[in-house]
Amino acid sequence: MILLVVGADRVDAGKTTFSVGLLERTGAAGYKPRAGNDYWFDHDDCRTALADGRLYGKDAASLAAAEGRDSSPERLNPVHRLWRPAPGGGTGLLGRSDREFLIDRVGRPGTDLGVTYVRNATVDLPDAIADALSLAEAVPVETIDDLNVIMRQRYVPAFENLAAEIETADLAVVESYGDIARPLDALDPAAIAAVAVVEPGRARIYPGNRYCRACEVASSSPRDGYLEKRVPDVCEYLEPVDRVRLPPLGSDGRSTPELIADAYEPAYDALLDAARRV
Structure with a gap:
């Protein structure tokens, strides 16, 4: 099962903090393609x-x-x-x-x-x-x-090699970069169970299958020499199954996985609940 963490803002959306706490909560394997x-x-x-x-x-x-x-x-x-x-x-x-x-x-x-x-x-x-x-x-x-x-x-063989490893994991957390909707095209969309769209102050939760279908129809934007799907464009086609507030964390909180896991527990509960519905 794969949990995808993406950001609604290009810079400082909070993806890594969210992903660190999610790894602490679930014991999953972590990846940032x-x-x-x-x-x-x-x-x-x-x-x-x-x-x-x-x-x-x-x-x-x-x-x-x-x-x-x-x-x-x-x-x-x-x-x-x-x-x-x-x-x-x-x-x-x-x-x-x-x-x-x-x-x-x-x-x-x-x-x-x-x-x-x-x-x-x-x-x-x-x-x-x-x-x-x-x-x-x-x-x-x-x-x-x-x-x-x-x-x-x-690059493509390196991404394909990583995707094959991710798909064999019992549970994997995959973090995107910037505001890119899918960080690893080689990954089978059917393997993505649920998606958390993170931004300062909140997380929106989506079923993986609906999110990936929206990625197919969303427009692409030029980025780094080629076209990529951006999270805001994808989310225009979707309603989240849940919206969860993310409280602000001090520097100690952001650097301590256990504290993140406690503070963001409602968001992780919602994400895992969406994944179980698949």
């Missing part, structure tokens, strides 16, 4: 990962810690993208003028596919990144067409 952070705004997190010659973010690290299976962040997150601000105007490689894509980690250590780095060849990487990561065999991309080719070759 795509993640990213910013070399400027998340510099401390970048330094922590790079110090070990790795590339991951705090969201994946929080989920891995909450899962309690001694998992690495990379195990549940096959694609991590590192950005940086471009105040003078970026290259536009991924359709953004205010920030620029630097490098992606694609794949998971310990799997047959291994790990590939894909770098933006139109910008100079900061020395801290170039020195920390093994980039001798990194794949350079200069255009969207270049990126689309490598996506088919490397």
Whole structure:
């Protein structure tokens, strides 16, 4: 059974906090198929990962810690993208003028596919990144067409490998990124039992089958070089089976899975109830 957690806001919707508490409540396996952070705004997190010659973010690290299976962040997150601000105007490689894509980690250590780095060849990487990561065999991309080719070759197999693992789990929590409605197209929609749409102050609960049908008919929006379905567009076609208030949490509460699980208990009850109706 798969529980999908998505966000109605592109930034700071509260998905990871909600997912951490849900992992504590259910003992599920946790996954975040795509993640990213910013070399400027998340510099401390970048330094922590790079110090070990790795590339991951705090969201994946929080989920891995909450899962309690001694998992690495990379195990549940096959694609991590590192950005940086471009105040003078970026290259536009991924359709953004205010920030620029630097490098992606694609794949998971310990799997047959291994790990590939894909770098933006139109910008100079900061020395801290170039020195920390093994980039001798990194794949350079200069255009969207270049990126689309490598996506088919490397990204899609990594996502398919992850989807196969998720579908064998007794219970899995899958967290999306930004306000993207379905973070893993390779995942069988029939396997998604229920969906929590999280935003500051509330969670809306949907049956998985109805949510996935709405994803099929919702319009797509350009994002990072290709089209993706956004949560607000999908929810226009649906009425939730429940709306549950999420109380605000202090910094201690947001960092403690047990406290999140207690505070968000009504929302988790509603989500699990929707999943059992499948």
